[in-house]
Amino acid sequence: MSIRFGVSPIAWANDDMPELGGDTPLESILKDIQELGFEGVELGGKFPRDAAALKPLLASYGIDLIGGWYSGSLLIQDADAEIAALQPHLELLKAMGSTVFVFAETSNAVHGERGIPLTGTPRLSGADWVLFGTRMTAVADYIQAQGLKFAYHHHLGTVVENAADLQAFIENTGPSVGLTLDTGHAALGGVDSLEVIRNHPGRVVHVHCKDVRWETFAKAKEGGSSFLDGVVSGMFTVPGDGGLDYAEIMRALKAIDYSGWIVIEAEQDPKLADPRTYAALGLKTLRDEAARAGLR
Template identity: 40%
Template sequence: MAFRLDPATAIKDPHGISWGMHPIAWRNDDIKEVGAFNTLEDELLDLADLGYAGTEVAGWYPSKEETKERAEARGIQIVAQWFSSFIVRDGIEAVIPEFTETCEYLQYLGATRVVVSEQTGSVQGQRDVCIFTNKPVLTEEEWPVLAEGLNRLGEIAQAHGLQLVYHHHLGTVVQTKAETIRLMELTDPDKVSLLFDTGHAFVGDGDVMGLLEATIDRVRHVHFKDVRPEKMEESKRLERSFLDSFLNGMFTVPGDGMIDFTEPYTFLVDHGYNEWILVEAEQDPAIANPHAYGLKARAYIESTLLTL
């Protein structure tokens, strides 16, 4: 077990991309009992041993001082944190104070981006709502409200040395390819960028490359998440929620599902992308050991992607 990330054994991408792993593999924010036995130290030790250089902040992390101290001790970069915005529901002025606090927190940790998802009407956290047939939809009047609000947040993020990256997400007002493209068209490219997530693109539209090709000029952060097709079809048939779908194994790490990651990886590289890609898979760590799946993902990354 490596107790600190060793640059000599870390993942080395020939195109300058930095590889990390999302904390949701260790513990879940939406279902508190899932992975509750894992600590920040467990995650950081696994990351250091596996050779992943960065991660994002989770809601279950300790104080900012302890988080910074422990991450630096293990040589792990804190890259970003999720922020739930309610611009349409509450108005931008109500959102700004908490968003500013989040940016100050991330600036303290040395992060470089803040992940934003509009949660007005979201059903992603409701266990009695089928994620495949129910999602909120913005009215024509609400689209510019969201876009203008995000531009305001983007300015605040930049003032704290951060890039706002918007996360298209199942069960939200910006889920589909068409919705994501529309949001990018309505927002200022100097203030709002995109977090591209393969898993949400595939489950949401059955199309990974269509969204990436349409938005490549806005992509500043990436999540590589795989999908188990039989589990996705099972969840559709049983009309499961987002939470129950992933608890029943719909998502997994790259190389363990049906997505061909050579296509998005090559496309990103060909367009000069050289920032972060985080391995992400919402799974129950009691069933899918994070270290084992992190190792599986690294083997796939190095044998299949980095040899292209």
Template identity: 35%
Template structure:
């Protein structure tokens, strides 16, 4: 990867959802990967239904696609560092065999993102002692990632203990910059704090992976008023792809370019594929990227 090379990917979550397996269950791996090619993206992240590396690498090679990374649910606070590290080592070995770049980590102890709870008001909070343990654990996982030629990127996420700007600040302050990097997600930042630029500007030096997720403001307000859970909110259409919501990705992209960001930008939007046709929305996102981001960047 060149010094300022950006790779564009799109996540499989628009086709199939790991948390609700029945959603998009008819979309096969071959279907998903071929749609990604048609939409003009260079790769994707690993979904929960993806096969072993030998099979997956064959399908990727046939389509000239790459794997950016894969989500890992850490339970450092619940299970301890040693137990989590064993599972993470296997996770990293899988990613190494796929020639991936990052391991996406999110601490899921106390998380409400898969529960029937108000995601806007019932998120968990960590004690000072838990923050210390989490930081130590992530530093340890970061070393394991490095041993597998990967970067650990932490995903701030709605419904978890690391969601808000303040919590991201604390995590970054408590971890080793050489071992723990940041996954910057526009959608989670915006819905959590009503602002998607602060985390980007405050931690641009730590960002090694990016998710471009848009939000529909009217649906977000309705879900917030009704106290919806995370899953209920995305099923109602709170998230969408760039160009279909209220986030101005031009500001985000220009900031990344000015800083010389090099790495993946992955389009990601949890949606019900029976409502939002995955290929249609992938093409919509690609059109927005080409018209409003790449063309603008080329003229600057």
């Protein structure tokens, strides 16, 4: 069993809110990531999308490209159309030697809309889940045949947000549809990460670790804040600085012999939460708890 620790650049420069770290040079981000000891990084908005440019750039810092978020539209187009649309993203990942294709349905998502509250998440009916799941499975089968793990990212403000959504998603998709288990989005969406790991071990193919500030989230939700406003207010943080028990999470991953990337991904305002300082805390927390759990 092999575990590798990676990080998302979102704490340094937020793609959904360019005003958060938008002026931070990519080279500065990569230098921090290298010096902190991360083995890999997920794709960010500042990264070149040409492997001929990106490969030598990351190699110069000794960092692998883990994979990267892909925004899907399977609620409004069929699997063949989606497979055609994702080709540039897939080809970049393959050229970079990445192992994970992170997919999220965003055709009706509201997480990027500051005028829509956290309570405004779209919902699917039973019939919609069947069609959505069938299309998702076809895309995942294709990605798997290309040699990558397909890892669906449940996310606040999207159709797979809460426990009922996730259960319907799993029931209506085949085994090729893995999950990006995001501990922070799970917690705030009412999903128990430990139950997901224990009950659906074959689906957990990629892990994002962020911590949560429960009181901040409660205030944001009660006050009608949007997802992005919640981010700015600090509802997310890194492992070791919030309310989640990462000792339990690492033990649960050990129990299923999880092998793959564990990625720190905690979007915050970099002016209020220095990305390097917080990433260092998150990495130390995860390494320490993984070691205690025997997860290596």
